[in-house]
Amino acid sequence: MPPPYPTNSAIFSSSSLPDILGFPPLKKSEPLNLYESLRSYFVLKFSESLAKSVEGLLEMLHKLRNEMLRDELSLPFRRDRLILYFKCLCMIEPFFPMDASPNPPIFVWYNAINPQQHSSQHNIHLEKASVLFNLGALCTRLALSCDLTPIHGRRLATDALNDASSWFSLLSTFESCNAPLTCHNTTSI
Template structure:
């Protein structure tokens, strides 16, 4: 093809066409995964949307032959006796790729994560790689990453647990006391997942699991928890008096502080070029909104009550 000028031009044209299609798909995926409208609750009442994360996607993985070979070589047993158990493990992995947005989905991810611990202890010795590659895609950009290390698989599953908690938190009806309590709990657990990931998994090949991104996600989840705390206070304190207004002003100011910190984190490289524009805009708007609320309630306290 390279010696025929006409064929070379045709190939280059087709390649540019394919690449432009890939770019369009990538942009559509980024828009879908970064949209704050997805996973919100279905209530007709107006509520400020929370920021959820999309789950990381992964490819199919066939562990049958690598595990059977290891069983035969390392343990000296008939590998055919363990086909049923290997198939059960692979079925579990397939199921955890599409968990339901509920406690059942979280339990499924946790079950698979726990199985990976035992798999790592018995079948993934550091001195002998199995030759198995784990493929996962970035949760925001869709960019693929690949590693042999089982730690990448464990980290990706843990990331999906955190992402699933954000989706559960975002879909709650925060006009009710129970809904806002559930949302607070979900975002706290999401922060815990991302913080554990930041402290225990290093050298992640994908941007969403880098230390800088995880630090930003932890702060974002903490801010959304604080926003839920403010909403909970409003629901629990309906009386209009001096003390209540001052306390609301304080709670709103606290929310503004944490969202301002999140915004500064998002504006710092390398996160700045990675975080979706809709996220940074929403965080900036929320910081200004709660700053205004704090002034409003402080003014109410000072002007309406002697």
């Protein structure tokens, strides 16, 4: 009796690769006005003049987060925007937790596998962990979308998979332990 799996190199052919890896689902999030909550925090904690001096960063954060939620954007554009958003999150991380703020942002993310479950926290590490997960998933999708026939396509796919591995590694090494996940089931039993 033959084994139930392919035993030759056909497993790595361009037509079977997407079937093996599948398209990893992306985490979804609720819209959030980061600009308002962060600006009010800067005014309360520091001063109006400091809040004005960081308005550009706050507006960029808000814009990048909104773009992150748009499914119709191309994969490379979404990846690039997520990378920039992650860098901006790293810049504002020292201001969290925002205990003194009357209106701290609540980050809500839905489970990628089971969208009925979601987590919501004031913790910026939940946001960073979810962004890293989506970066890994998007890079995997980019790799799967490459034409593997020419050598250039295989190199692009390899680079994208290496990038995905790096994002998932950052997620598991740094953010997963800092974002205690509290899952909420939105279905009624």
